[in-house]
Amino acid sequence: MRTQSKLYFYIALSAILLFIIAVWSLNTGVYDFGGRSAFEVLGKLIREDSGVSVSDKYIVWDVRASRIIMAILIGSMLSVSGTSLQGLFKNPLATGDLIGLTSGATLMAAITIVLGRHFREFFPEAVQFSLVGIAAFIGSLLAMLLVYRISTSGGKTNVVMMLLTGVAISAIGFSIVGFLIYISKDDQLRDLTFWNMGSLAAATWTKNAILAVVLVFSFSILMPKGKALNAMMLGEKDAQHLGINVEKLKKEVIIITALMVGSCVAFSGTIGFVGLIVPYILRLLFKSNYAFILPLSAICGSILLLTADTFSRSIVEPSELPIGILTAMMGAPIFIAILIKFKKSM
C-alpha cells in the first residue's frame, strides 16, 4: 500500500508540472494578442465573451491549445510504447524505432509524398489531405505484421529474432526511402526532410480526438500490465511459472505498440528518442518496477514532448525548429550513457 500511495504522489507531482508547462506553452508564441496575455483571451473564450476577435480565438484555441494537447497525447503514447517494449524485451534499447515500426511508417509516408501525385486523385477529397498520415499508419502496422510473422514459429515469438528482423526491415525501408529521395523534386525533398524530423504544427482538434481514442483504448489494455512486465524480467520461463500468459502478453504489447506508434507517426512525422529517454530516466529513479514506471512514463512523456515543442516553436522565431531535432539532441547523450553502462555486459 505504501508504494501505491507513493505512486499517486509522484503522479500528482508530475501532473502539476505538466499543467504548469502547458500554461507556459499557451502563452508562448509570436502572435500578439494586442497587449493581452493568452490567458485573458482564453478566459474570455470560456465565458463566451463576445469581445474576442476571430483571429485571437483561432490562435489560442485552434493553434496553440490544440497543439499543446497533441504534444501531451503523442508524448504520452510514444513514451508508454517505449516503456512496454523495453519491459517485454528486457532491453533498454527496444523502441518502436528498433523493431522497424517507425521505418515502416516512414517508408509509406515517403512513397506518398514523392509518388502521391500519381495516385492521389483516386481517393476522395477528404482523404487526400491526410493521405500521408494514413499511409504512415498502414506502414507501421505492416512492418509490425512482418516482424511478428518472421519471428514467430509454433506460436512462440523469439525476441532476438524480432529485434534482428526489425533491423533488417529498417535497412530495407531506409534504402527505398533513399531511392525516393534521389528521384524526388525540390519541394518533395523538403516535405520529406521535414516529415522525417517531426512536427506538431499540423495539430487540429479532429486529429486530437482520434489520438485520444487510440490513447484511451491502448492505455486501458497496457496499464494493468505492470506486474506481468515485472515478472518478464525473470525470464520467459519463470514468468510462465508465475501464471503469466507470456505469448498473449507479447501479442498484446506488440499490437498495441504498433497501433500507438503508427497513429503518432501518422499525425506528427517521426519524433525519435522519446520512447527511449523517458523510460530510461524513470528506471534510474525508480528501478525497473513497471507497475510504477508504466503510469509515470505516460505523464513524463507528455512533459518531455510538450517542453520540446514549446522550445521548437519559440527559439528561432518566426520559423520553427523541427521537434525531432530537439528530442534527438536530448536523446542521443542518454543513448550514449546507456551504451557505456551496458558496455561490460554486451
Place this chain on the structure above:
Amino acid sequence: MKKLILAVSVLAAVSSCKKETSKPTENKAEVSSEAPKTNNKIVTLNGGITEIVSALGHDSEIVATDVTSTYPESLKATAKDLGHVRSMTIEPIMAVSPTLILASDKDINPDLVGKIKASGIKTELFKQEFTVGGTKKLIADVAKAIGNTDYQKLNDKIDADLKQVQPIAKKPKVLFIYARGNMMMVSGKNTPMAALINLAGGENAINDFEDFKPLTPEAVVKANPDVLFFFTSGLQGSGGNEGALKMPGVSQTNAGKNKKIIAMDGGLVSGFGPRLGEAAVALNKLLVENTK
C-alpha cells in the same frame, strides 16, 4: 483680377488635396491612375507574386513575404520574412494580422493550406506557368485579387522588353547548374531556367528529363553545352569561374574549353513575374556576348 483667380484656384487645389488625403477611400476612382488605396495587409508567399503586387504599386500593403521574395529589396525593411514556404507554420503568418494571403498552389504545403483555410483569412492560390502567356495570366489574376485592374502596362512592358531580344544565329546550348552547398543539380525540361533560356534565344542543353537532376560528369560531357549558366550566389558558393571550370566533366565541354560561364540573379531568373522581359533581355545579352 488675374492674381485673385490664381489665388482662388490654388486654394481650391490645396483644399481638394486635403480632402483626398483625409478621405482616401471615397476617392478611389480619382486616384486610380496610381494604385488604388486599399487597407489590405497582404502576405505574399512566392517571389514572382511579390514582384507583381509590388509592381502594381501595392508594396506598402505587403506585410510579410517568404524567403524567395528578394525583389524589390526595399521590402526587406518593411515586410517580415517568414522563411521557406515548405516549413512555414500558421502562427507567424497570423502574427502579422493579414487580410489577404497570396501564394502559388505548388509551393505551399497541404497542412498549411488547411490551417490557413481554417483561420478564415482570404487566400488566393495561383497556378504558375513558366511561359510568357502564363506570366501575363498570373499578373492579371494577382491584379484582380488585390483589386487593381490597371495591370496592362506590366504585360505591355514584358512584350516591349521581349522585342529587344536579339536573335542568335547559332543557338547556343546552355546548361543551367543549380549549385546549393555541395549538391549540384542541372535543369531539364519544364524548369523556369529552360523556359527563360529559350526565350533568350538559347537552347536548354538537357532535354532528356524534366525538372532537376544531380549533375554527373557523363551527363555534362554528353550535353556538351556552349555556355554554363549559374545563379550569381550559386557561382560564388562554388568558387567562382575557376571553381565552375574544375567541376567534373566541365573541361571536356565547349563551355569549359572556351571558359564561357555566365551568372544572373536567382530571383530575376526564376521569378517569372513582371521582370520576365528584363530577365530574357539580360540573358540574351550575355548569350550574345558569349557566342561571338
